[in-house]
Amino acid sequence: TWEEKQAGIVGSNDLPETILGLEHQLEKLNDLPIERDELQTQRISITAQIFDILDEQRISREALFKPVQELIQSNSLIRNEYKLQFQSELKSNLDMIYDRLFLMVKQTAGDFRGESESLAVLRELMDKHDISSKPSLINLVQELHGRLEEASKLPGIQSLLKKDRNANEVYDFIFGLEYLKPQYTLMFQDAQIEQLSPGQRGALLLIFYLLVDKDNNPIILDQPEENLDNETIVSLLVPVLTEAKQKRQIIMVTHNPNLAIVCDAEQIIHCEFSRSNSNDISYISGAIECSIINNKAVDVLEGTIIAFDNRKIKYM
Template sequence: MLLYHIAKAINPAEVDEKVRLAKASEYKGFDIDFEVVWSNGDLSKLSDVISTKPITYIPQLYINHLAEEDGKSQLNELVKSILMQNDDFKSFTKNQEQKISDTHEKINGTISRIYRLKESYKSLAKDSSEIGTKSAIEEEIKRLQAAILALREKAGFSEQEERAFNHLNSRKGSLEKRHKTVSDAAIFLKQLSDSLTLKGDYLVDELTETVKLDIDAPKHARIVTNSLAELQAGLKLEIESYVSKIALRHQKTPSTLARLDSRLKSTEQAITPLLEKIKEQKALEVIREKLKSEEAKLKRITEIEHRLLSIATDGKALREDLYQSFGELVITYTEYVKEISRPEYQLEEAINISANVAFSSSKFDQFVKSFDGRGNLTNLVGDLADSEGNYIFCPETHAQKIFYIDEKIRRKDEKLPSAKKGTTEEDIIRKLYSDCFYINYSVSYKEDQIETMSPGKRGLVLLNLILHLSNASHPILIDQPEDNLDNRTIYDQLNDFIRDRKKKRQIIMVTHNANLVVAADAECVIVANQDGQQRCFENEKFKFEYCSGSLENSFEDSNKIGILKKQGIRQHVCQILEGGILAFKERELKYGLK
């Protein structure tokens, strides 16, 4: 409990995560605060969840969890953390992760462009189908051209005569339009002249009165009356002059209309023989308009054909880019495996690290779950899965298998299961080409794989790995690392490793094993006692009491109150810890203390 609260006060997130992974116990229900004082004077408090410091917390059973199937991802992270201490590997990893990110972004971008092209293709194909088929339009054009030729021959109407007719017909229309414009203008000018003649004086008087209202002077002053009289006379004169101009223009109207009538008559006389000659002209015009319409359709459908061909070419190139990018993604992961095999990345103590490219079934299941689960999985993924539905992953052939699945989806293979409602083909393809790979690290010790080791040996190797994060200077807190280890293994192997690592980082551990306390040369030993757990082991005052000191602290005083104060650290170690006396004897022999 003390170790838990030390860790919790320093970095609660680290503790919560490790406890969750190890499925270890939490100490809840205590209404307390807890303080940890650092050597530089900094203070970490249980109540302060914001100001945290880095630590490594290893709860009980966490090491066993790493070796289990559901702890594989944490083991991979641990091994990667160790490898990342090497600057070369760190640089390589940074480059590879950037390549993976760039490639994945490129894959998604390519898929987006492919489906934008597909939408354009679909839209253009729809436009084309609404226009009609090219062959049918071409046949209709031939038919209309033949009909026009037949009508011309029937009317004896040559192309030259047709041009003359079109010219005369256009001229007639222009003359009629001009005649109407002049007639309308004549009516307007007469109405304007009549209105000004009738209402001119009234308008001048009204304007004069309005001006008077705006003048700030005696209304009967001579300058005012003279000025207004002059204004009235001038306005009336201008109106009379304007009416005269209108009358002059109006006088010209009859002669203008006469000229237009004459030209219109001569035009009609010229066009009459042609009209009589081509009684089928209206039918000819209708057919000619139809021909123009069909020719416009043919032009549009030809443009669409060229665009569809261009889209198909671009789509094929994009698919090649997609295949290449996905293949490069797989290769980027295999480069990891080759890099990790380099000797400079291997650890000492006969611990060997290797790696392989692994396939995330859970990620790929997102693709599979896009389809109706009642279908046959083999029909969907082919030989990417066995008869029992287990995925078969091979880095060398995986990309080709994905391309094969893509091809079946693209051509809508009838054996494929139905896609779930609301799922688009683009969604499915994105999931198909998603990054389902990861680097799976394998740890061996003296050529034994960690998965096949005995629990004790496996625990030792994993603890060594955790302690191997020697570049980290922050403290490591471990709860009972001796689980599944025998005393000889602890004394022969683990102690030396701990003694070496504690030179570079502080190690705080809870243990019931004397060898980890004595043989590892603990600088400070804290003995804990809970009141009421055992007769004759009562505390002085509190439910939980602690005493601390070095291994050399040795005394016995039965008169003291409280079990912790009755003897020194050495006596507590011998009394509480398994093998305590033997551990001290071996230590004394080692250092020549006796």
């Protein structure tokens, strides 16, 4: 009986409440840091593989637009003056990362104590690392993970998790790179199209269409000057319209006679709406040299000849 009780106390490796079982668990605990490091290395390796797949998608998109890019390079105006080009890159959205991450993680400890502080940490990391570079991106995810562990009161990030959330969700989000997307954007004078004003975007797309499209069919433009100042109209639209009209007919509706005059329109059609005469709409057409059309252009452009003369006297 004594030997049986002794054997029960000594036990074996697979009996956790015995001496041998406890010693075996202690040995395993000593090995856990090594195993953890190996698993973290494996996780980073998977992250690198995901990045490679996303980068392949980016390169594939770049190849699809290569013929268009070659057309752009063949036109000196859009190549040198407007610096118009397509750019394929891996991009991420700071707000999306913030919203998704802190849907799972509390903002109550360490660097992540408070909403503005948490956002500042993410912005700092995003500004510090180039997410289009694999080594830099790997550093980003590792540093973000490290910041979270530093803010946790317990090993890992368990104490930071919100109710009904688990650590694997956070790790899958950070290391799975679902916030990283291959995107293609149009660049204009070193600025992305998203950074331009609505008027500049419209003008840019019009420039792209008119100069890259090789068709010679007539085209109708409805107020291409909308949301653009006169200087931008003259520097941006006029050179493009002047070049495009060499190979195709351009019919343009505009409230800005600058376009018609500076682009040297072959024919101008002036439209007049009269509320006092039963809402009558009348049209008159002719070349710029025509005195009637010339006067109509001055009326709209300068606010009648009187305003034109006043300005002339002012600057004399």
